[in-house]
Amino acid sequence: MSQTSNIGCACGKTRLEASGAPILVTECLCDSCTAAAERLAKLPGASNLLTSYRATPSAEYRKDRVRIVSGAQYLGEFRLSPQAGSRRVVARCCNTPLFLEMKGAHWLSVYLHLWPQRTRPKVDVRTMASDRPDAASLPGDIPNLKTQSLSFYAKLLGAWIAMGFRNPKIEVAETVHA
Template identity: 65%
Template sequence: MDIGCECEETRLQVTGPPIIVTECMCDSCRAAAARLAKLPGANNMLTAHCATPSALYRKDRVRIISGAGHLGEFRLTADAGTRRVIATCCNTPIFMEMKGAHWLDLYLHLWPETLRPRAVVRTMVGDLPDPSVLPVDMPNLKAQSMAFYAKLLWAWIAMGFQSPKIAAAERINV
């Protein structure tokens, strides 16, 4: 499946099913989303419950097919290990990547709405002041579960313990 940014200059191809589809409620994801929404022409990627929805894909199942030169990275702090990668052509957030990770959190707004994967769990609701306000339409986990980590481990094993690198052309400051 081909997915991409708002203006369609930056396109990715994903192969196979995601490892898992989540809505992250951590302070870091919510803060990054709020800052990225301030970029010119950017849209807010948070759900109505202020979650960051994403599909976790093995890096070897994601290929940038156009617009690689438009990729810019944003970090909450200069020394943060986690980066968010944005298509600078239209300031669309593309994915989140943790340092050394073998997967990418691809943001769900990249898919056409009718083909968008559905989140199956909310994670990190322990970061919220009052998680009881969340709907019970899916599990609301205080942190990531052992099953979550097991899925990531199996994906890494299937990749032969590799962690491909993805370059970004520039740094974004917001």
């Protein structure tokens, strides 16, 4: 993977630049990510984020290393419920899910479907296998963790320290109902 990834939505109107290597590359198996991906896939023109075993792949990047190059006016946020702290940001021009932002987090989980297959970051680990009744049937190519590991949190903390404990804000113009 190059040090700078230029990625974007399906129609090309919304473009992101991700600089440097991701903190971590994961496939999340939690119920929230699965439910959100299922609902977002029902938007007109949207594609399905889920793998064949219903994981949501993403690259975790420091917020200060992801820049919206174009199409900021198309950004919309989707929340599983009005009270949900985390939000999924979607390019409304073509309903492409872009990333997950956890409440108070200093990182973004940028969805891997934005990268062309040949340059897509390689997944390191699957998390939240405990949410799956069929976790034993998951592929064994990478670790399938029941939850997030201490290493997972240590990498996120290290990234936050490197950012000087900052948490850049990302403005979103509208709400997405799915």
